[in-house]
Amino acid sequence: MSLFSYTKPRALGDALKLLRNGTQAIAGGTDLVTLVRHGLARPERLVDLTGIDGLRGWTREKGQGIRIGALTPLAELEMSNELAKILPIVPQSLRDAATPQLRNMGTVGGNLLQRNRCWYFRDEGVPCWLKGGERCFAIDGENRYHAIVGTHDCWMVSPSDLAPALIACDAEIDLRSSAGSRKMKLVDLFVAPRGRERREHALRSGELITQVRIPEKALERRGTYLKAMERKAWSFAIVSVAASAKVRDGKASDVRVVLGGVAPVPWRVVAAEKQLDGTSLDDNACLGAADALLADATPLRDNGYKVTLAREMIRRALRSLVT
Amino acid sequence: MAERIRVVKSRDEFEGEIYESLAVVEGTDLPPRPAGEERPEIGKPRARIDGVQRVTGRATYTHDVVLPGMIHAAVLRSPYARARVRAIDASKALAIPGVRDVIHRFNAPKAAFRGEDTIFRDEVRFIGDEVAAVAADTVGAAHAALAAISVDYEILPHVVDLEEAMSEKAPKLEEDGNVIESGALKRGDMRRAFKEAEATVEATYRTSTQLHNSLETHGAVASWDGEVLTVWESTQHVFGVREGLRNALNLPLTKIRVICDYMGGGFGSKGGVGKYTIIAAILSMRTNAPVRCILTRREENLAAGNRSATLQTLKLAGKDGRVTAVEHTSWSNSGQAKWVANPTGPTNTLYDFPNLQTKSYRVVTNAGSLSAFRAPGYVEGTFALESAIDELADAMGVDPLALRRKHAGKESDPRTGKRYTLNRTLDCYTIGAREIGWSRRKIGGMRGSTPHRRRGLGMASQIWGGGGGPPAYATVHFNADGTVVLRAGTQDIGTGTRTVLAQICADELGIELRNVSVRIGDTEGPYGPISAGSLTLASVGPAVRLAAKDARDQFLAAAAGVLEVRKTELRLERGHVVSKGARTPISEITKKLENNTVIGKGSRWPNPDQLSIKTFGAHFAQVEVDVRTGEIFVEKIVAVHDIGRIVNPMTAASQVQGGVIQALGFALSEERIVDRGLGRVMNANLEWYKIPTVRDVPEIVVRFTDRPDRKANNLGSKGLGEPPIIPAAAAVANAVANATGARVRHLPMTRARVLEAIANMEASS
Secondary structure, eight states, X not given: OOOOEEEOOSSHHHHHHXXXXXXXXXXXXXXXXXXXHTTSOOOSEEEEGGGOTTSSSEEEETTTEEEEETTOBHHHHHTOHHHHHHOTHHHHHHHTSSOHHHHHHOBHHHHHHOOOOOHHHHOTTXXXXXXXXXXXXXXXXXXXTSOSSSOSSOOOOOOOSHHHHHHTTTXXXXXXXXXXXXXXXXXXXXOOOBTTBOOSBOOOTTOEXXXXXXXXXXXXXXXXXXXXXXXXXXXXXXXXXXXXXEEETTEEEEEEEEEESSSSSOBOOHHHHHTTTTSOOOHHHHHHHHHHHTTTOOOOTTOTHHHHHHHHHHHHHHHHTTO | OGGGEEEEXXXXXXXXXXXXXXXXXXXXXXXXXXXXXXXXXXXXXXXXXXXXXXXXXXXXXXXXXXXXXXXXXXXXXXXXXXXXXXXXXXXXXXXXXXXXXXXXXXXXXXXXXXXXXXXXXXXXXXXXXXXXXXXXXXXXXXXXXXXXXXXXXXXXXXXXXXXXXXXXXXXXXXXXXXXXXXXXXEESOHHHHHHXXXXXXXXXXXXXXXXXXXXXXXXXXXXXXXXXXXXXXOOSOHHHHHHHHHHHHOOOGGGEEEEOSBOOOOTTTTSSXXXXXXXXXXXXXXXXXXXXXXXXXXXXXXXXXXXXXXXXXXXXXXXXXXXXXXXXXXXEEEETOSOOOOTTHHHHHSSOOSEEEEEEEEEEOSSOOOOOOSSTTHHHHHHHHHHHHHHHHHHHTOXXXXXXXXXXXXXXXXXXXXXXXXXXHHHHHHHHHHHHTGXXXXXXXXXXXXXXXXXXXXXXXXXXXXXXXXXXXXXXXXXXTSOEEEEESOOOOSSSHHHHHHHHHHHHHTOOGGGEEEEOSBTTSXXXXXXXXXXXXXXXXXXXXXXXXXXXHHHHHHHHHHHTSOGGGOEEETTEEXXXXXXXXXXXXXXXHTTXXXXXXXXXXXXXXXXXXXXXXXXXXXXXXXXXXXXXXXEEEXXXXXXXXXXXXXXXXXXXXXXXXXXXXXXXXXXXXXXXXXXXXXXXXXXXXXXXXXGXXXXXXXXXXXXXOTXXXXXXXXOOSSGGGSSHXXXXXXXXXXXXXXXXOBSSOOHHHHHHHXXXXXXXX
């Protein structure tokens, strides 16, 4: 582990001024501390965000949707009875995320920006492509948990449980840096590493996520989150599915299906969602959408089962919206 | 007194093998108490006497040992699966402030270790093999020093995978090849049995490498004071560590003391001295400071041993509702270990198959070596054998339990012909079948709780040693306040040894449990055996009983003198010396004796000659399987064991629950994953190496036959450490096959393997 200095500012503006090369923001630290320990992050300075007021907790204003502060602990969303009523997909997605201890420490912003769990990436002794090496070792290595679709130069999978659920709610994020602020759709935060872009997120240097916004319209939709794990708790998803849709008179519209654990980004195919419009989410329609979502899947030696698994989970998630 | 000492020959079983040995014993042994006799302590559920110390964090584990002036060791490990160490330059490391010493193969003293004369190999043989060690004032400086050591490696071709290592194309790691025969057994006429068979089954089974992952990683703190080397070590055998240090360092035993007060699990992997112990000792002697050498979780999962992966083929023949022949061949990935556990062990002894042929091979690879792991070989072998028996039962159209009943529960050991002291396997079947509701079992399984789930039942049998044997010694003496100190040459590896030995002592003395203080885990006490092979209670317990009996006899003689009555009129009961019409508290007698005391001694008597002492049992499993997602839900395990008299039902139940949970990890989720090209373990951590969590634990029903094995020893008790891990994986695999109709022949039964088995079944039907 390298040596670093540590600062805990009280105001967002102060924190933003401190964020520059060699500096890393830390909140819950559930990911960053492990990265530092394993030599995968070597910050000179840590800026602890947890002393900043105003970025914690969530609110709903009539007609304005939901705003979630980036420093809100995951446990606060998971345990909220209120949120369970108006946006159940979010607490549902967190119920099987990590462990209670990690959910107490981990924050919304940190969860969205966590780095991937590929074991070649996480092993400091392996010079994988994402770390500047020449190749992705998963392609002809041990790849049972790796990506089946949407890959370019790196076969890691997007690990977040929260991200697919929030994307299925059309979430947007607010970003701040000392230079200004901007907004983007959450789905655009995630980038598949390729070419010169050896990274997982579209965050610019010196930027912080300050809040997540969910539009009022998304609250009209039903939603569900399913997660497959290799044991019953404390596992990243092998495959996860977040699905939401407006259902009226047994017909679906405005459908969203977002997969975790199968691609380097939360995986969404708009055409697959569109073809469900007006259907009753019957088995055929659901499986048709699943096939469209996975049409480009090219499994490796050991991860072909993920296609079977994802297909069935998509069907179940969508079916659950109408039953 | 010396004329009371005798030497007796003894025959003991350890991990499936029989060893002959001498026993030095004294006086006479006691007969076991009859079945059903109500006792004040034995048979009573007692919470652990050290439970509060443990849960409040006050108990001192090796990890907690901090000595004045203590410095820290760290180990440089090979980054290559196979390489020659040509040169090492440690000058930059030694220049780092706080770094005291660096040792490696070019400057370290020779130190014998498991058949080699050095702990730093010339040719490193796996990723994690020891290359050098540093001692520094801080952990940080020690790790900085590791990074600053420059090693010139000549990289050599490697092979890590079991089946790749067996192929002709693999690099030859030993002169005679990578595949080495390690055991064979044959009886009957195989050819005829197969020719006359009504049904035959042939199948290949695979099990994966399981890592121990004890909560407390391996490690030692060594302190050389110029005269005596004192070592605190997380170990299953303090005397074994002492012996290993004597061999490595050439010190007389008077100059080595090993202490293990509390430890956080071993499961077989902490059976003796480790390279970390020798490193800590050498560095302590060279730097004149206490040295702490504790493995990280990653090091633990690379270099601290494992249950080796196996490839097993089975061929069974059946006729007239019986199994007529079994052929079982097994290959184990033993890494660089010089031995191998025997997966054909259960096939050799569990059932009375008339015709049998088994062979076992160890396969050398450049992966971390195997070490004993809770019923080594038997867990892997029972999975394959018991799966194959179910497959034969299906092929013959008979109930798998009924088929087993014909071959189990016999009076004598089919391998040696010796009579068992006791074998109540059939009772285990009856109890287990009742508890799981075996009569509900249907061919093809049952409907599950949701549309795509199927439910099934499965079972499997268990055989293992656990009879223990000599040598083991104990002493008991009274304090001036009437309390008692029990010393025994053993250690509590987390099973509750302290508590059950205190119960045996208090029971025999007729005093309260809280008045017994237990001193174990120290080579300055009387000798005791390794806590492995399910032998602690059956080895040490009888010696404790005799020591307590000796102390009682002597104390009553002293009390007779104090009370001025005849000794024969006195007995000890509930903390009192009882004579005709009078009850005197023990403390009153000891008060009068002041610091005059008595010291009782006890030794473990040999096992009965010409008899076979075994433990038996059966597990029954109920599972649900989601046939579309491959998810397995273990709903219930019924574990029934025949281990003689139960000393403490509470700690015994804990043993069974722990064994079942560890078996479920082996069955469902635990697997060391190694990249073949890199030779690297990709999941040497608790994130991707998946031990069961509390949510993975099903309902576990624990039952014992609980009748004393009166021929075994003076307690009538046998061991329980390993039996409960043996049959659970096989029972679950059989339940999965019953539920789905698809047989998963590769553990762990991951989603991928379950879905593949179901797809194969659907394709073939």
